Amino acid sequence: MEQIGLEVLLIFVLLLINGLFSMSEIAVVSARHVRLQKLADEGNLGAKAAIKLTESPDRFLSTVQIGITLVGVLLGAFGGATLAFHLVPFVEKIAIFKPFAREISFGLVVLIITYFSLVIGELVPKRIGLNAPERIAALISRPMNFISKMTAPAVWLLSESTKALLKLLRQKKSDETSVTEEEIRAILIEGTTEGVIEKTEEELMKNVINLDDQSISALMTPRTKIAWIDLNDSSEVIKKKIENSPYSRRLVADKDLDNIHGFIKAKDLLDLYLSGGFSNIRSIVKNPIFIPETTSALEVLQNFRDSNTHLAVIIDEFGSTQGIVTTNDILEAIVGDLPFDGITNESAVQREDGSWLLDARLSNTEYRDVLGMDELPEDEFGMYETLAGFVIKRLEKLPATGDRFDWGAYSFEVVDMDGTRVDRVLVSPKEI
Structure with a gap:
């Protein structure tokens, strides 16, 4: 009985080792590089080692497979040959099973070991590795590096064999996968669902991402609704236009909006009026920026930053004015409709x-x-x-x-x- 106990203990230890390899594999594969890098920057040596493992996946995966395969062979040897032998006398006591006692004993041992191998050696360890991949990866990376060095010849043989076979199958090594827009959106949804990100924050970040996909023509004030001043207007007409318009900036054009001279600020108009009227209105006209209607909202925002301007004229392919857009329009695309100013x-x-x-x-x-x-x-x-x-x-x-x-x-x-x-x-x- 003592011998049976030692054999069962040995099998249990082998199952734990198998679980360790399985947990290591899933943790390193699932760990996010950004989080590992943060831990490494904080001085976590295990995280630094984990990053090295992710940079050499062939070597790491070969090490894991060597360990799992070796454990599987040992489990088969001790389980099938040894425990089955001890189980035969008990099976022979059942008359109907006596002629097939060895086969039944072997089958029972295989079934039991397979069950515990799946639960203890695979499912539970992998679930643990998925729950905290970065922490587990940082914890096991240095021991795995040591094992990798100890099994270097076998690892090299497996890695080169894998590369050769992939080459025959015309499978090229893929570049490091970059984070896609869809993945960012999925992370935002997940963060909102789990309560890490507020719903309003999710909407704002999604709207920022959408800026590059949104044409500025969807945000602009169309030509028919532009408040503008004609250079040929009398002072009285200009005054009435100012009184009837709440905007702090207005376009200035000569007869129609296809002959735009620029824009003026309400403050400059008021100063000009107080100094003697609107006779010299050209002196306060400022140059706007002209942007094609196919430009994205994100590009327009960048133009505003580069030009230090808050108003842009949107034109079509023929140079005709289609509308105007301001920084406030871009802001509303991110945060939603706002009351005036x-x-x-x-x-x-x-x-x-x-x-x-x-x-x-x-x-x-x-x-x-x-x-x-x-x-x-x-x-x-x-x-x-x-x-x-x-x-x-x-x-x-x-x-x-x-x-x-x-x-x-x-x-x-x-x-x-x-x-x-x-x-x-x-x-x-x-x-x-």
């Missing part, structure tokens, strides 16, 4: 006389965009983040209802206070 109607209300009633909580960027202001004084920018902060800085005291001051082309008046907090500010163009 990202501000609610209650936060920024334009009155009939052209003045603005603004919520004092508007950020510097928001109220500057509404008013068409280029920038705040350099020595003050960064000292406050909202319109209320700007008002307090200019007044140099705690504001009160009725306090007012002029800055640039505008007059600012505090019209509502909520205790000590500035609530509403009326901003009007300065009278000439």
Whole structure:
């Protein structure tokens, strides 16, 4: 009985060794290079060794197969020949099985060993390897490297034989597989399902990926809806166009939109008007960029960055204007439709006389965009983040209802206070 116990123990150890090889194989194959590299950068020596294993898959897989094959041979030798011999006397006690006792004993041993080999030597280890591939790969990589060196001649023979056979089959060695767009989308969906990524984050990242596939013509303001100024318009007509349009930038053309001269900012128009009218409107015209209608949204975004411009004219193959696009259009393609300038109607209300009633909580960027202001004084920018902060800085005291001051082309008046907090500010163009 003692001998049988030792043989069973030996078979169990062989099954564990087989499981170790199986777990190593699935862990290294499934481990993500980016995660291994991160562990290696943190000083994990096992991760560095695992990266080397992934760079030489033929050598690693040959080592694993040598180990698994050797274990299989030993299991067959000890299981079939030894345990079956000990099982024969028990089977012979059953009269009907006595003539076939050896065959039945051998079959039972093979069946039992196969079961435990699948469970202990394959399924459970591989499941463990899949659950934490990078951690397992880093843990077993150095022992596997050692085994690989010990079995180097056999590994070399198997590797070269594999390469020769693949060459005969005309199977070329594939380059390292790059991450595809579909894989990134799948990872986003998986991350959202598991709660690692928020749904909003998933949508934003998907929209960013879509930019390169989206034609700018789908995002542009079409020609029929462009707010523009004709160089031949009278000052009164230009003034009415400005009053009826909420945009901070407008195209300037000569008679029609196929003769575009550029665009102008609302602030520059106001400054020009306050200095004597619109007679010299050409002096404030800025050059836009012209982009073919087949250009992707991502390329347009890159053009905006390179040219430091926020407006582009979209043209067709004949040079005819099809529409315009701004940085805000690109932003909406990523985050979805936004209210005007990202501000609610209650936060920024334009009155009939052209003045603005603004919520004092508007950020510097928001109220500057509404008013068409280029920038705040350099020595003050960064000292406050909202319109209320700007008002307090200019007044140099705690504001009160009725306090007012002029800055640039505008007059600012505090019209509502909520205790000590500035609530509403009326901003009007300065009278000439």
